[in-house]
Each structure stands twice: as C-alpha cells, then as structure tokens.
Amino acid sequence: MIRRGFQVMARLGHHRGLLGAPRVLPRLNPASAFGSSTDSPVSKLCSEKTDLKDYALPNASWCSDLLSLYQEFLEKTKSSGWVKLPSYKSNRDHMQGFKLPSGLEVSSGKGDWRILTRCIQVEGQGYEYVIFFHPPKKSVFLFQPGPYLEGPPGFAHGSLAVMMDEAFSKIAYLAGQGLLTQSLNIRFKNLIPVGSLVVMDIEVEKIEDQKLYMSCIAQSRDQKTVYAKSSGVFLQLQQEEGSSSQK
Amino acid sequence: MIRRGFQVMARLGHHRGLLGAPRVLPRLNPASAFGSSTDSPVSKLCSEKTDLKDYALPNASWCSDLLSLYQEFLEKTKSSGWVKLPSYKSNRDHMQGFKLPSGLEVSSGKGDWRILTRCIQVEGQGYEYVIFFHPPKKSVFLFQPGPYLEGPPGFAHGSLAVMMDEAFSKIAYLAGQGLLTQSLNIRFKNLIPVGSLVVMDIEVEKIEDQKLYMSCIAQSRDQKTVYAKSSGVFLQLQQEEGSSSQK
Numbered sequence: 370m371i372r373r374g375f376q377v378m379a380r381l382g383h384h385r386g387l388l389g390a391p392r393v394l395p396r397l398n399p400a401s402a403f404g405s406s407t408d409s410p411v412s413k414l415c416s417e418k419t420d421l422k423d424y425a426l427p428n429a430s431w432c433s434d435l436l437s438l439y440q441e442f443l444e445k446t447k448s449s450g451w452v453k454l455p456s457y458k459s460n461r462d463h464m465q466g467f468k469l470p471s472g473l474e475v476s477s478g479k480g481d482w483r484i485l486t487r488c489i490q491v492e493g494q495g496y497e498y499v500i501f502f503h504p505p506k507k508s509v510f511l512f513q514p515g516p517y518l519e520g521p522p523g524f525a526h527g528s529l530a531v532m533m534d535e536a537f538s539k540i541a542y543l544a545g546q547g548l549l550t551q552s553l554n555i556r557f558k559n560l561i562p563v564g565s566l567v568v569m570d571i572e573v574e575k576i577e578d579q580k581l582y583m584s585c586i587a588q589s590r591d592q593k594t595v596y597a598k599s600s601g602v603f604l605q606l607q608q609e610e611g612s613s614s615q616k
Numbered sequence: 617m618i619r620r621g622f623q624v625m626a627r628l629g630h631h632r633g634l635l636g637a638p639r640v641l642p643r644l645n646p647a648s649a650f651g652s653s654t655d656s657p658v659s660k661l662c663s664e665k666t667d668l669k670d671y672a673l674p675n676a677s678w679c680s681d682l683l684s685l686y687q688e689f690l691e692k693t694k695s696s697g698w699v700k701l702p703s704y705k706s707n708r709d710h711m712q713g714f715k716l717p718s719g720l721e722v723s724s725g726k727g728d729w730r731i732l733t734r735c736i737q738v739e740g741q742g743y744e745y746v747i748f749f750h751p752p753k754k755s756v757f758l759f760q761p762g763p764y765l766e767g768p769p770g771f772a773h774g775s776l777a778v779m780m781d782e783a784f785s786k787i788a789y790l791a792g793q794g795l796l797t798q799s800l801n802i803r804f805k806n807l808i809p810v811g812s813l814v815v816m817d818i819e820v821e822k823i824e825d826q827k828l829y830m831s832c833i834a835q836s837r838d839q840k841t842v843y844a845k846s847s848g849v850f851l852q853l854q855q856e857e858g859s860s861s862q863k
Contacts, residue, residue, distance in 0.1 A: 461769045480763055481741070485774045488736055488764040494728070495735060516727055517735040520785065521796075522708045527732045527781040530800060534774040538767065549768075553777060554801045 425456035425500065430493020434566040434590050435513050442501045442509065454500040454539070458487045486535045489517050498532065500539060506573035508540045512587075516563050524560040529567070533585050533599045536571045541581045541603040544573045548603045551580065555599040566590055579605045672703035672747065677740020681813040681837050682760050689748045689756065701747040701786070705734045733782045736764050745779065747786060753820035755787045759834075763810050771807040776814070780832050780846045783818045788828045788850035791820045796853060798827065802846040813837055826852045 427436055445451040459482045489495025497513040512532050520526030534553055541548040561567055567587050574582040581603040587596040674683055692698040706729045736742025744760040759779050767773030781800055808814055814834050821829040828850040834843040 459766060459769075461766075482766050482769070483764040485765045485767060485772075485778075488742060517730040518732045519706060519708075519729050520732060520781075522706075522729070525732075526797065527778050527785075530777045530781055531732075531774050534767075534777055538774075549807075550773065550804045552801070552803045554799070556799045557797045560796075 421455075421457045423455040423457065424487055425454065425498065428492045428497070430497060430513075430515070432513055432564060432566055435497065435511055438511055438566065438568070438590060439499055442511075446501070450503055452502045452504070454502055454543075456487065456498070456500065458483050458490075460484055484535075485531060489515070491517075496528065496532070500536075502540065502543060504543075506540075506544050508536065508571040510536045510567075510569035510571065512567040512569060513565070514561060514563055514567070519563060521560065523563060525563050526557075526560060529557075529561060529587060529597050530555055532567075532569065533587070533597070533601070536569055536585055537583045537599075537601040537603060540571050540573065541583060541601075545576060545581045545603070545605050548581070549606060551602045551604050553599065553601045555597055557597045558595045559597075561596050567596055568592075576605075581605065668702075668704045670702040670704065671734055672701065672745065675739045675744070677744060677760075677762070679760055679811060679813055682744065682758055685758055685813065685815070685837060686746055689758075693748070697750055699749045699751070701749055701790075703734065703745070703747065705730050705737075707731055731782075732778060736762070738764075743775065743779070747783075749787065749790060751790075753787075753791050755783065755818040757783045757814075757816035757818065759814040759816060760812070761808060761810055761814070766810060768807065770810060772810050773804075773807060776804075776808060776834060776844050777802055779814075779816065780834070780844070780848070783816055783832055784830045784846075784848040784850060787818050787820065788830060788848075792823055792828045792850070792852050796851040798849040798851050800846065800848045802844055804844045805842045806844075808843050814843055815839075823852075828852065 427439060431439070442451060443453060446453050461482055486496045486498065493513075494515040494517045496518070497515065499511050500508060501511075502508045510532060512529075514525030514528045518525040518528035530553070533555060534550060537553070538548050538550065566589070568590055569585055569587045571583060571585045574584055576582075583601045583603065585597075585599045585601075587598070588594060589596070674686060678686070689698060690700060693700050708729055733743045733745065740760075741762040741764045743765070744762065746758050747755060748758075749755045757779060759776075761772030761775045765772040765775035777800070780802060781797060784800070785797060813836070815837055816832055816834045818830060818832045821831055823829075830848045830850065832844075832846045832848075834845070835841060836843070
C-alpha cells in the first residue's frame with residue numbers, strides 16, 4: 370500500500386529532469402496528524418500578522434443565504450470549536466511548512482500567481498466561497514458560483530469539481546500533513562443554478578498508510594437538493610517544521 | 617439502467633420550483649448518434665457565419681510545443697478526417713440545438729456569461745487550449761495551464777479536472793445527443809508544471825442505455841509522463857432539430 374501510495378512521488382522525479390529521489394515518510398500516527406487546537410489550522414495557513422487580502426469575507430455579491438449561513442457559522446467559531454479559514458490569492462503567499470518532494474521546489478518569482486479558485490477577482494463573477502473547519506476532521510464550504518463559471522446556460526457545473534478538489538486539498542492539508550491528490554470521484558445529481566448557494570460538507574473518513582480518505586456531499590441549504598457526492602484520496606507529504614512563509 | 621440514468625433529470629424538477637416533468641427519450645441508436653460527416657461537429661457548435669471570437673487560436677503565450685502540435689493537427693484536418701473545433705466565451709452564444717430538460721430553460725439575458733474554461737481572458741494566464749475532433753469518437757485536447765490556475769506553487773493541478781470535464785462534455789455533445797455529466801473519476805499520476813503542454817486523448821468507449829462512457833489520458837507530448845487518467849459517464853438529452861442559436 371505504501372509503495373503504491375508513493376507511486377506519484379516516485380514518478381515526479383521523471384518530469385523535466387527533476388531527479389530528486391522521493392522521500393518516503395515513516396508511518397504517521399493519525400492521532401498526532403489530527404491536532405486538537407483550534408488555533409493551529411489558521412497558523413498552518415498563514416502567519417499571525419498578514420496584510421494579505423482575505424477573499425473569504427462578505428461582499429455585495431453574496432446572496433442572502435450565503436450571508437446568513439456565514440453569520441451562523443461565525444457565531445459557532447466563538448464557542449463550538451469551529452474555525453473560519455482565511456483565503457488568499459495564492460498558496461505562495463502564506464502556506465506554512467508545505468513542502469513538495471525533493472527536486473520539485475519552484476522559484477519564488479514575483480509573477481502574478483493565483484490559485485485556481487481565486488483566479489477571478491471581480492466580486493461575484495467567479496468563485497465566492499468561505500471555509501469553516503472543525504478540527505480534527507470536519508469542514509463546511511459555503512460556495513456561490515458566479516456567471517463566469519457556466520457550463521450549460523444558467524448552470525455552474527464543472528466548478529463543483531474544482532471546489533471539491535479545493536475542499537479536499539485544504540482539509541487534507543489541515544487534517545494530515547501536506548497533500549497530493551491521488552484520486553477524485555464525483556457523482557453529479559442535480560445542476561447548480563448560477564448564483565445559488567451550495568453547502569459542502571466534507572469529512573476525513575480515515576488516515577491509513579499515509580493516505581487520507583475523504584468524502585463530500587454538496588447540497589442546497591435546506592438539504593432537499595443534492596448537487597453531487599464525491600470521494601477523494603490524498604497522499605501525505607513531509608512538512609517542514611517551523612518553516613517561514615514561502616513568499 | 618434507463619430509470620437510474622434519468623434520476624438526475626427527474627430530480628431537476630425539484631429545484632427552485634422548476635416543476636417541468638423530465639422528458640424520457642426513446643432508446644437511441646448509437647450508429648445514428650455517431651454521425652460520419654466531418655462538417656457536422658462544427659455546425660453543432662456554431663452557425664456557419666459568426667463574428668464571435670474563437671479563443672482556440674494561437675497567441676503569443678503559447679509554448680513552442682503547443683504551437684507545433686497545433687500546426688501538426690491542423691495539417692491533419694486537410695486530409696485525415698480531423699476537425700478543429702472553435703471555442704467561444706459562452707455556450708449561450710453558439711450551441712446549436714442544445715436543450716435542457718423541460719422547466720430548466722434560462723432567460724436569454726445579456727449579462728457577461730462565460731464558460732468555466734474561458735473565464736480568464738488575459739492571454740496565457742488561464743486555460744489555453746484547442747480541441748481537435750475525429751468523428752465519430754476520438755478527440756485530442758491540447759492544454760497549456762497558466763499561472764492563474766495554480767494549486768501547489770508552480771503546478772496546475774485542479775485545472776486538469778476542469779479540462780477533463782470540459783473534454784468529456786464537448787465530445788459527448790458532439791458524439792451523442794446533448795449531455796449531462798453523471799460521474800467523473802480521475803486518478804492523478806504526476807503534477808503539471810504551469811506553462812507546460814498537456815496532451816489529452818479522449819475516446820468514447822460506448823453508448824448504452826442513453827449513456828455515453830468516455831475515457832481520457834492526459835500526458836506530456838513525448839508520452840513519458842502521464843499526468844492523469846480519467847473516465848466519465850454522460851447522460852444523453854433530447855435535442856431540438858434545426859434550432860437556431862440560443863443567443
């Protein structure tokens with residue numbers, strides 16, 4: 370299982386002459402991978418003081434359902450162990466301790482890099498979303514797709530695949546140690562009207578043989594319409610302890 | 617199988633009070649669904665005369681691999697039965713005969729709608745791609761991800777899920793009759809460096825019980841690095857014969 374799990378990492382060395390040998394990690398203890406502090410998730414995403422813009426804040430484009438559910442979860446952060454995660458334009462700006470396998474490090478160039486889900490900066494036109502995380506393994510994504518994410522006219526279809534990958538990646542990173550997507554399986558049930566709210570419930574099912582197994586259900590707020598269900602498997606990677614921002 | 621296949625359509629009626637009954641189609645003859653003309657694919661995507669901008673044309677951001685393979689396939693369109701497909705900003709502008717299930721029609725508003733894969737209009741920053749189709753069931757997507765599609769720093773990860781869904785959707789539409797994604801399964805093998813060329817080979821495996829079964833392999837031009845493999849199942853929908861553009 371471990372050998373197969375790191376097939377991806379082993380193959381990475383072949384690309385573009387990047388010849389660093391993959392690092393095979395010692396087996397992790399799931400208990401230690403799942404921290405219990407509610408502060409640590411945010412500190413894994415960014416240093417305490419940052420002037421980076423947080424895109425996971427309400428703006429004029431948010432529908433009333435998104436706004437009210439955001440407020441509801443914000444209340445829960447005060448007492449129920451939920452954490453609101455900030456969301457920046459690029460992972461380069463803030464990810465703490467994330468380390469790609471040897472040989473795959475990238476230059477810290479100053480170009481205009483964006484993560485896929487923050488590629489559109491016009492409010493309301495693209496991916497409006499906010500993430501709430503409940504350590505050690507539960508998360509809720511609130512997602513409102515805009516008119517730049519159409520598939521069939523009036524409906525935002527493929528953007529859900531993007532959001533599911535982002536959801537799994539982020540939570541695998543927070544719940545485990547680093548991440549690489551190994552597989553993503555989505556079953557679509559209903560089309561999502563552009564501008565409506567999608568509530569995504571994500572759960573880490575188990576951590577086994579350096580893999581995280583996750584599930585997601587995406588549905589309307591009243592849970593009467595299921596948009597899609599998915600599962601994903603992620604590989605754990607080594608992280609640098611106490612590393613500074615990669616910016 | 618048919619009843620399960622149209623589960624999605626049946627459920628569509630529940631959303632937002634859209635109460636139209638789903639239309640269950642008669643069983644299609646795969647032979648008739650796979651047309652043999654090389655002209656028909658383009659005519660299904662747009663009327664013969666259009667002043668819409670085709671985004672699937674070379675620009676200054678294209679890497680040399682993308683440019684040369686584009687030229688290679690363009691040569692094949694002259695004699696080998698390949699067709700280059702145009703690519704527009706929105707499906708609203710040009711899709712011929714595409715019809716959503718009853719009750720899901722959308723208004724023909726004049727807002728700024730874009731398909732997900734054309735959401736970024738700055739050359740080279742987002743999804744640069746061109747589609748070649750070989751009726752009845754083979755297709756090649758040439759895809760170059762830009763720096764607005766990052767996942768891990770330096771790599772475009774989730775964008776491949778988007779492109780696979782777009783690839784399957786477009787080819788299911790051309791090879792069959794309409795489309796609705798039912799499932800999408802992706803196994804990731806290697807990370808894709810931003811700015812590199814991904815060659816995606818798509819094939820319609822079979823059409824059965826009003827479903828299209830498709831497969832895709834995404835790899836480097838020299839086929840030495842497999843980025844991902846995927847499969848998808850699509851539902852066929854009724855199309856309007858001889859309908860005009862939905863613009």
